[in-house]
Amino acid sequence: MQRYKNLSGESGVVAYEIGDRAITIRFSGGDRYLYTDQSAGADNIAEMQRLATLGSGLSTFISQVVKERYARKLD
Template identity: 85%
Template sequence: MQRYKNLSGESGVIAYDIGDRSITVRFSGGERYLYTDQSAGAGNIAEMQRLATLGTGLSTYISQVVKDRYERKLD
């Protein structure tokens, strides 16, 4: 997994993996969640991938927009 830059210093996200039409996110508690086009919508996945690459805003976006629309919990 790629370490999340966490430019704000306050994110609950610590790492991510960008896949084809998906993103896996690891949170500070160690949980990993897979989000896909099918579970969260293609537009949301694209935005999550963009924010992950930027290193800012991903945790907020997940909590405010995507919420619990993950495909599955991996851990």
């Protein structure tokens, strides 16, 4: 997984992995979630991938837009 840049210093996201039409997010508590085109929508996945690469705004986007539309929680 890539370390999330966290430019604001306040994000709950610590790492991410971009996949084909998917993104895996690791949050500060250690939980990892897989989001896919099917679970969150293609436009939202594209935006999450963009924000992850940018290093800013990902946690806010998830909490305000995507919410709990993950495909599954990972071990």
